[in-house]
Amino acid sequence: xxxxxxxxxxxxxxEPTPGQDKDEAxxxxxxxAIFEAHLTPGTRLPEDALSRSFGVSRTIIRKVLQRLGHExxxxxxxxxxxxxxxxxxxxxxxxxxxxxxxxxGAMAEVIMRATEADLKxxxxxxxxxxxxxxxxxxxAAIRLSGEFHVRLAEITANGILARTVSALVAxxxxxxxxxxxxxxxxxxxSEHTEIITLIRAGKTEAxxxxxxxxxxxxxxxxxxxxxxxxxxGLEEILQRVAPRVPRKRLL
Ligand SMILES: [Zn+2]
Numbered sequence: 001x002x003x004x005x006x007x008x009x010x011x012x013x014x015e016p017t018p019g020q021d022k023d024e025a026x027x028x029x030x031x032x033a034i035f036e037a038h039l040t041p042g043t044r045l046p047e048d049a050l051s052r053s054f055g056v057s058r059t060i061i062r063k064v065l066q067r068l069g070h071e072x073x074x075x076x077x078x079x080x081x082x083x084x085x086x087x088x089x090x091x092x093x094x095x096x097x098x099x100x101x102x103x104x105g106a107m108a109e110v111i112m113r114a115t116e117a118d119l120k121x122x123x124x125x126x127x128x129x130x131x132x133x134x135x136x137x138x139x140a141a142i143r144l145s146g147e148f149h150v151r152l153a154e155i156t157a158n159g160i161l162a163r164t165v166s167a168l169v170a171x172x173x174x175x176x177x178x179x180x181x182x183x184x185x186x187x188x189x190s191e192h193t194e195i196i197t198l199i200r201a202g203k204t205e206a207x208x209x210x211x212x213x214x215x216x217x218x219x220x221x222x223x224x225x226x227x228x229x230x231x232x233g234l235e236e237i238l239q240r241v242a243p244r245v246p247r248k249r250l251l
């Protein structure tokens with residue numbers, strides 16, 4: 001488990017763009033760091049270290065962490081502070097099962113509403129994904145593959161559906177970081193191209209079936225095991241120790 005090292009001197013990491021709140025800029029910075037797996041599951045996010053790094057009060061940091069908590073990227077544990085979310089195997093399976101229900105179920109609506117501009121936007125994301133994979137830029141490839149699924153859900157114009165898919169995609173980035181192979185990314189861009197082709201052809205059933213197949217393939221790339229032992233905590237270590245009665249001193 002890694003920990004954020006506090007910086008030696010207060011040096012703001014982010015400068016908000018005009019019209020952007022400072023807390024929004026910090027939120028985006030941390031969101032990207034987690035979504036692209038620079039900060040890996042289980043990393044502690046101490047408020048004091050973050051407030052020094054970003055040069056803001058702990059109140060602002062707490063607000064940002066709570067927002068990331070609502071989105072499932074951060075877990076806030078009583079008395080232990082915030083850590084980057086660590087999805088369990090059961091939860092990961094549930095995330096992908098839910099994504100299948102929603103993203104396949106949305107396909108009829110997507111096909112009904114998709115405009116030429118929507119399809120172009122999807123194709124542009126796939127092209128960027130392709131470039132990121134060629135450059136070996138795994139963080140960008142993970143982010144873009146997630147973006148493809150979120151953009152697709154947005155075509156439905158159903159805000160609740162789009163926000164739910166977006167939260168599940170964010171959680172999926174933690175699943176990829178936890179169980180994915182270091183060389184794989186989340187989706188194969190050629191499979192995304194196939195989805196666009198089926199949407200363009202208006203083939204609802206085939207598009208839904210292909211989406212299910214696609215999400216199954218992504219999931220089949222995960223090594224679902226909780227065999228990798230976590231470093232034991234202090235309490236656990238102390239429980240293992242059988243105290244020895246000290247030898248009586250001779251003198
Ligand atoms: Zn995908």
